[in-house]
Amino acid sequence: MSRIKWLLPTIYIVFLMLPIYWLLNMSFKSTNEILGSFTLWPQNFTLDNYKTIFTNPSWYNGYLNSIAYVVVNSVVAVLVALPAAYAFSRYRFLGDKHLFFWLLTNRMAPPAVFALPFIQLYSAIGLFDTIWAVALAHCLFNVPLAVWILEGFMSGVPKELDETAYIDGYSFPRFFTRIFIPTITAGIGVAAFFCFMFSWVELLLAKSLTSVAAKPIAATMTKTASSSGYELGLLAAAGALTLIPGAIVIWFVRNYIAKGFALGRV
Amino acid sequence: MSTKTVNQKAWFMVLPVVLLVAFNAVIPLMTVVNYSLQETFGDNVFFYEGLTWFEQVLHSERFHAALGRQAAFTLIILLIEIPLGVAIALAMPRKGIGVPVCLVLMSLPLLIPWNVVGAMWNIFALPEIGLLGKTLNSLGFDYNYTRQPFDAWATTIAMDVWHWTSLVVLLAYAGLSAIPDDFYQAARIDGASRWSVFRYIQLPKLKRVLTIAILLRFMDSFMIYTEPFVLTGGGPGNTTTFLSIDLVKMALGQFDLGPAAAMSIIYFLVILLVSWVFYTYTMRHED
Numbered sequence: 372m373s374r375i376k377w378l379l380p381t382i383y384i385v386f387l388m389l390p391i392y393w394l395l396n397m398s399f400k401s402t403n404e405i406l407g408s409f410t411l412w413p414q415n416f417t418l419d420n421y422k423t424i425f426t427n428p429s430w431y432n433g434y435l436n437s438i439a440y441v442v443v444n445s446v447v448a449v450l451v452a453l454p455a456a457y458a459f460s461r462y463r464f465l466g467d468k469h470l471f472f473w474l475l476t477n478r479m480a481p482p483a484v485f486a487l488p489f490i491q492l493y494s495a496i497g498l499f500d501t502i503w504a505v506a507l508a509h510c511l512f513n514v515p516l517a518v519w520i521l522e523g524f525m526s527g528v529p530k531e532l533d534e535t536a537y538i539d540g541y542s543f544p545r546f547f548t549r550i551f552i553p554t555i556t557a558g559i560g561v562a563a564f565f566c567f568m569f570s571w572v573e574l575l576l577a578k579s580l581t582s583v584a585a586k587p588i589a590a591t592m593t594k595t596a597s598s599s600g601y602e603l604g605l606l607a608a609a610g611a612l613t614l615i616p617g618a619i620v621i622w623f624v625r626n627y628i629a630k631g632f633a634l635g636r637v
Numbered sequence: 638m639s640t641k642t643v644n645q646k647a648w649f650m651v652l653p654v655v656l657l658v659a660f661n662a663v664i665p666l667m668t669v670v671n672y673s674l675q676e677t678f679g680d681n682v683f684f685y686e687g688l689t690w691f692e693q694v695l696h697s698e699r700f701h702a703a704l705g706r707q708a709a710f711t712l713i714i715l716l717i718e719i720p721l722g723v724a725i726a727l728a729m730p731r732k733g734i735g736v737p738v739c740l741v742l743m744s745l746p747l748l749i750p751w752n753v754v755g756a757m758w759n760i761f762a763l764p765e766i767g768l769l770g771k772t773l774n775s776l777g778f779d780y781n782y783t784r785q786p787f788d789a790w791a792t793t794i795a796m797d798v799w800h801w802t803s804l805v806v807l808l809a810y811a812g813l814s815a816i817p818d819d820f821y822q823a824a825r826i827d828g829a830s831r832w833s834v835f836r837y838i839q840l841p842k843l844k845r846v847l848t849i850a851i852l853l854r855f856m857d858s859f860m861i862y863t864e865p866f867v868l869t870g871g872g873p874g875n876t877t878t879f880l881s882i883d884l885v886k887m888a889l890g891q892f893d894l895g896p897a898a899a900m901s902i903i904y905f906l907v908i909l910l911v912s913w914v915f916y917t918y919t920m921r922h923e924d
Binding site for chain 1 (some may be wrong): 641642643644645646647648650651653654655657659660661662664665666668669724725728729730737739740741742743744745746747748749750751752753756757758760761765766767768769785799802803806856859860862863867881882884885888889894897901904905908909912
């Protein structure tokens with residue numbers, strides 16, 4: 372039984388790795404080789420595609436822009452979500468349940484619906500084509516998500532912790548920063564992970580809200596695909612490089628992933 | 638769990654969130670509502686149109702077709718991803734080096750930008766030079782996802798299963814890890830079968846995480862845009878034009894703001910309604 376058990380996850384992981392392998396394979400080939408023949412691994416191994424990306428500012432700026440707005444978004448989302456999640460997990464107040472549900476409804480809003488109004492809104496306040504526009508726009512779905520995850524983790528912390536601290540003479544801000552936040556670091560890590568993930572992978576809003584200066588890497592890629600013909604090798608190399616930030620982030624949170632996905636209170 | 642205290646000052650703690658989300662949600666939503674009720678011939682001159690656009694969209698065959706395709710797509714991927722995800726989570730190792738290896742490798746697709754997922758599957762499935770396309774063709778299948786609707790659908794579904802099953806696996810795995818060992822020992826003493834362990838111990842514990850998984854997968858697959866757009870461009874013909882692709886075509890391509898806005902609102906309401914009904918139905922015995 373335990374021998375067969377390994378089979379399903381193994382097959383699944385192989386299935387996951389195949390397209391990734393093909394992307395890497397393509398990224399080390401020249402466009403001529405890709406279009407000319409079908410080979411399971413590069414016959415003329417080349418790093419030219421990667422060289423182009425690292426030497427051409429319109430390529431590597433795309434990466435820097437993407438990382439910039441993803442980091443700003445994650446920090447802002449977690450910072451504003453922390454006190455709100457605490458309020459939802461500890462107190463009852465007028466309209467709390469409606470408010471919580473309204474927040475979650477924004478997670479259900481299709482970005483396609485918001486693309487055009489967002490362009491107008493962020494143009495009107497002069498943020499169009501900056502990383503701030505994308506970072507703030509992604510708060511639409513990341514802040515509710517962060518509140519939801521953090522609320523789950525905080526509800527798992529017994530209320531006695533708060534009460535004991537107050538009896539010991541802690542003020543609320545001191546209790547919150549010195550005691551409470553350290554007890555839920557796992558939750559903060561998981562919330563930040565999710566914010567990073569959903570901001571990093573989103574393209575529709577990021578592309579709509581930028582034109583030249585703050586263009587994300589994903590948008591640079593779609594432009595290359597259509598304008599400079601069919602440079603598959605370059606496209607594959609650019610795609611392969613987008614795997615790296617995700618892989619690094621996963622490595623850091625690997626021990627929390629399983630628990631974190633349960634959102635704290637299974 | 639202790640009861641919550643009533644504290645109206647808690648509003649101050651949620652205020653930053655409310656302001657930030659309201660800025661992003663309420664203003665654009667009002668813009669959409671405005672457009673949905675008006676007609677414009679340019680120059681920022683608008684005429685009140687009432688519910689004309691809503692009637693037009695609700696009666697249009699184009700919307701019905703896109704909604705039908707969308708519903709079929711979401712239903713198919715839910716029927717594949719949820720059982721498959723649970724099965725993989727059940728078969729995953731519980732301890733040892735296998736756990737982080739599985740988790741890290743399985744999470745990888747979740748962190749790939751969506752257009753890269755589309756581009757990756759595009760070159761993976763190309764009939765002449767893609768690994769999948771070439772293999773299928775040399776096995777004797779006449780496979781070409783840019784020409785044949787069935788192949789386009791199958792490829793889009795395979796891509797979504799590839800992309801998102803891991804989310805279900807991770808959620809289900811987290812749910813399973815939360816079951817104390819005592820439960821299994823008790824079941825062993827009672828001589829419970831593998832099936833009854835699953836049915837009476839594991840499944841009830843998974844209810845909460847599976848609710849989250851189904852909700853997330855429903856919402857996200859219903860809004861799917863980038864991946865099929867990059868993979869098939871909505872084609873061949875309109876066969877993989879899902880709701881978001883159709884909407885963007887209408888709003889940014891043809892600039893039909895009125896109908897696009899009306900469609901946006903109907904679209905959003907459909908997701909809200911289904912999610913709400915599903916959530917209240919599954920959670921009716923909780924709390």
